[in-house]
Amino acid sequence: MTDGMALLGPALGLSAILFSIGVAGVLLRRNVIVLFVCIELMLNAVNLSFVALAQLHGASGQVMVFFVMTVAAAEAAVGLAIILAIFRHHQSVDLQNINLLRG
Amino acid sequence: MLEAVFYVFAAVAVVTASMCILSRSAMSAVLWLTATMLSLAALYVLLSAEFIAAIQVLVYAGAVMVLFLFVVMLLNLGQATTDMRGPAALATTIVIAGLLAIQLFALWSYTPARLASEVAQAPQLSDPATLFAAGQIARDEAVSRGVVGAVAVPLFQVYLVPFEITSVLLLAAIVGAVVLAKRRL
Amino acid sequence: MTAFLDSIGYGQWILHALVVLPLLGVVPVLLGPEASAKRTALLVTSLELILSLGLWWALDPGRGTLQLVSNTPWIPGWGISYRVGIDGISLVMVLLTTLLMPISVLGSWRYITRQERGFYALMLALLTGLVGVFIALDLFVFYIFFEIMLIPMYFIIGIWGGPNRLYAAIKFFIYTMAGSLLMLVAIVVLVWRVQAVTGYLSFSYDHLLTNAGAVGPLAPWLFAAFAVAFAIKVPIFPFHTWLPDAHVEAPTAGSVLLAAVMLKIGTYGFLRFAVPFFPQVALSPTVSRIVVVLAVIGIVYGALVAMVQPDIKKLVAYSSVSHLGFVMLGIWGGTVQSVQGSLMIMISHGISTGALFLLIGMIYERRHTREIADYGGIARVVPVFSLIFTVVVLSSIGLPGLNGFVGEFLVLLGSFSAYPLATVIATTGVIFAAAYLLWALQRMIYNRLDKPENERLSDLNGRELALMTPLLIGIVWLGLYPEPVLRRMEPATRRYLQLTQPGAAAPVAAAGPTIEVRP
């Protein structure tokens, strides 16, 4: 089953592309929810590279993915709760006018 | 043959990801992301990480994305609101994302052999098989213990402490979410 | 007299006593009742003066080297020892300080009404700082005293000062502090380089002096750091703007000590540390030309700007800039006469300007204004004050026969051979000095007595006369018979010139602390 090894290069390449798309999404969109979605996408890209390299470094790669997922879940939960609170206050989730924390 | 399958799913993942960031409404963005996740699950299988693929589908695609859906519907953001930033933001995005992609795309040419040669100090040792024995052991484990066992052993032995910490993390997240989201305590 | 002094082992304990006594004095001042604070302060400072008079005989005028040196290791790990000693130059400065301190305490008898205890405690702390700076022979100890001096002066200006005293106090503090930090860096680098070459880590002045050559290419930078720190203190032309503000806002005692003693620490620093450590750099053509030009600018600029000042204290402040310009010209004049002249100006400027500020303080206590225009024709109302004020003004103009002239004459005479053109321009400073001070004197004392408030001024009382007499005696005595003072300073001047003239034989690197420096 060494063919999985052969896939290492393309997998890492794909993870790079997905990560860039995620970043583009974060920069492009003003809606906070979509922002979170893009962050999730970036996390998935990272998971992909973890998995790809797990073939070389053993199962610890996959354990990492496992942890990344738990963190992502926690982050999503808290983030969305914050968004709910903001929405209740501002009636909008547009990033532009959530700027109270400034110099 | 495996490459072909890989590239198909890779293409699907890229398309769905692009559609996700370009979609007009939040609802469609979430759904496209779910599709990307599923295609990734398929790729995990190709990379002989079957257990992770399952978890991906169950936990990530299932639970987290559903949570997103809930929030989107709760705030009835479904209708299309073009929240795309202005042309200036578009330009910066292209520049930054482009640069990032170029930088990271160099990873595409990383074969195990090249990785080994870079990692090993002494040039004569740069045979990937000997250096990355751990990968082979893991695969033998998977065969002997089954896919889930191969992941479970390091999870509960080597990484036991981080595992417990994540549980505390999740507890904190739950409490946080409840406190923040409730209207009046 | 010297026999009596030796019998009581005067040489060993006097320098420590002079430093510690004021600090001990602080305790009774703070604990005692508010009213008696000034009396205790006067007692302590007078005691200090009497003690310090012994130095006049204890110092052997024959030898130029550092005497009464006592060395107690303090932080052996870093090679720092509490090392003190005096020579002709520091003797005279210490005596000036101890003389002026009781006078300024007596001068602020009725001037300071709020928090008297705090004020007199700070004055005593200031006395420690001032005396310490002049006798310190360990660069670390010198730096500490250099800083100790700033803090009390900051509070004296900041709390008991005039209307916008905070601005003046902060400006004074930061300005001087910036300079001294530069100096600290230079000291550390110097000690480190010397340690690298001689292998012996020590902050002691003699050790560093003999091996200052070890600094090699860093010398210009180190000299620059020292020079800037002291230039701010002197002050030399571009760094002088803190002085008028500090003087205008400071209370009388603060102004007296600031002008009479603290400015001299800058020139003392040049004479003791900056130039002897790096003679090649200090006396190189470029640096000398810069310093001389700045000095001459200081003289003429100070005098011209003083001419148009509406506020008498600012006028005297700018006149100090002008006088100290002469001192710098003298130090770089490079002859025995010019350096002796600089030292004489340091003393006589201290006495004359100190007296001027005291008088201004006295008239301010009565009339509560420093604008020259508010006065006029008070000679008939306060004849004694006018007479003393005229004598002091004449002494600071440099009328021959009074103390101002001796110093200025020697400086100009001495530096004429080295810098003829600069000296001629500096001599015009003499004309402007007469112009601005006489004009101010005339507008204050002579002219018409047209303002009603001036008619009811009371003349000087006993206390004020008492504190002016020693200064007046000093003015006349130093003017007509400066001989004993000059004789005591001459060996130290010769030693300074011998250390800094390019031809001075580079003294052999003496390992370890030496009591007598073998030139």
Added chain:
Amino acid sequence: MIASRWVWLAVALPLAGFLVNGALALRRAPATRAVSIVGPGVLLAAFAVSIGVFAGLLGRPPHEPHIVTLWPWMTAGALRIDLAFQVDQLSAVMLLVVTGVGSLIHLFSVGYMREDPGYARYFAYLNLFVVFMLVLVLGANFPVLFIGWEGVGLCSYLLIGFWFTEEANANAGKKAFIMNRIGDFGVLVAMFFLWRELGTLNFAEIAARAPGALEQGGTIVTLITLFIFLGCTGKSAQIPLYTWLPDAMAGPTPVSALIHAATMVTAGVYLVVRTNVLFAMAPLSSAVVAGIGALTAIFAATIALRQYDIKKVLAYSTVSQLGYMFLAVGSAAFAGGIFHLATHAFFKALLFLGAGSVIHAMHHAYHATHSHEDAQDMRNMGGLREHMPVTFWLMAIATLAIAGIPPLSGFFSKDEILASAFARGAEMPIYYVYYALGVLAALLTAFYMARLMTMTFLGPNRTGDEERRHLHEAPWIMTGPLLVLGILSAIGGVINLPAFVGGRHALESWLEPVTAAGAAFARVELPHGTTELLLVGGAVLVGVVGLVLGYRATLGRRVATAREAPEEAGLARVLNRKYYVDEIYDAAVVRPVVWLSRVVLWKGVDQGLVDGAAVNGTAKLSRGLGWLGSRVQTGQVGLYVVLFLVGALWILRAVIR
């Protein structure tokens, strides 16, 4: 010989007088009795000591001056300056003139200043002045001379501004001191040159070392002498530093007599004679000295023509006569200069004191009738001959003397100066021009003196009928000294009678040891025989013509009193306004300097550049940077992400390669 050891007593006595009077002045109660004894008494004692010293000198071998060292004053390295007095022929003569004329003027002041509230203070300053003048004259080296030099400047400041409640007087005092100070700058620089070149400041050593060390006619010796002369112009009110003298008339008249006629203003001439070796070695500077002397003589004389204040006329006359003295020393006739200095002291002091008694009488008259006319304006006088005969006749003698009418003293001294200028012409033709200017100035001098005499004493009285009854002769205490001075100005010529009258130049031979050093380089041979007689005749003729013209010109025109006097016109106006020199100085020097220091230096450089830009500037700069930093925190999450990613990219770029 022992007498000169007591020379310091001559200085100590007036000093004691100053201290006593000063103390009395500070006490509230005016002790006029005690002061009027101490003041002049101390001067008379000093005069006695001077006579003793003079007698002592007669017995001494002429060539070594007697140096009396009091104590070492300044020693620094090779420099050794003692507070020492030098008693030699020159200082003895000056000693006599100063204490002699001084005592007479002190006596006169007792009468003149009796009613003044500041009586004690006046005598204190006057005594202090004599102390400094003696120190100046007796100084053995430049710095000691400089003590006297500046000291007399200080006393003239105090005395000119004596009635200081009037701002004008105080200003005049200040102007005098500062202008003197500009002159002193010259003396200081000369001292530094001498120290650098000759390594000494003692007069004796300078005279000894100068011929060897300094190259004759070289730039160094010329520079030294020019700087010394700058000092002299300041002190002796020559062009360009003369404008303070006419304003100095703001002081009491005896002060003008003592300081601004007899003693202080002659200090410049004394210094030139004292350092005659230097001037003799620098022909160029001597020419400059003589030139400025002649120019000042003619220039001041022209201004005096049109002045109406009696003291101003005398002031410009002094400036002019001083010009003559410098003309003399400029043409190497050092003894001639001193001779004229002495005779001038006599008749000018007499003229000033005479004017003083006239003004005193006028004050009484106006005081009695409470009118506020100007007591010093000649247009209010006239016909005082009947009321003040003694003063009139004595001032007439002085007028004839100053005009150079034989056998009075002025004739001999002025004639000798003109003769020496003429003789010097042989070597340097420019001196002929100076001679011509001298003669012209002599004509004008006779003219304005005659004008003054006729305006004041002759013709109809214009003071006013009421006041005329109060006009009467000054008390004997004032006319006494006048009498003595009158005699002196008449027979003053005897001290240096020229050959053609059978004299043997007594003063010149007396001063020979002092002027010997200079004579070695520049010797002036007075013309003999016919040319001498021609010159003398010419001078006398000029004097007489001037007097007659002056008398006829003023008597002819009807002179209106000061109040109705019409405004001057044309040239007369320019002369009356002193060629507007004061205004020119003010505009060209004083105002620009004040503007420069106020606007440019203080506001511009100090507040603006150094304080504003450098000091407060750095404060503003740091605050600005802080403000800039806060601008970045806009609150826009998007911006933060971009910045974050840019940072990440930067690190990535470094890592990847």
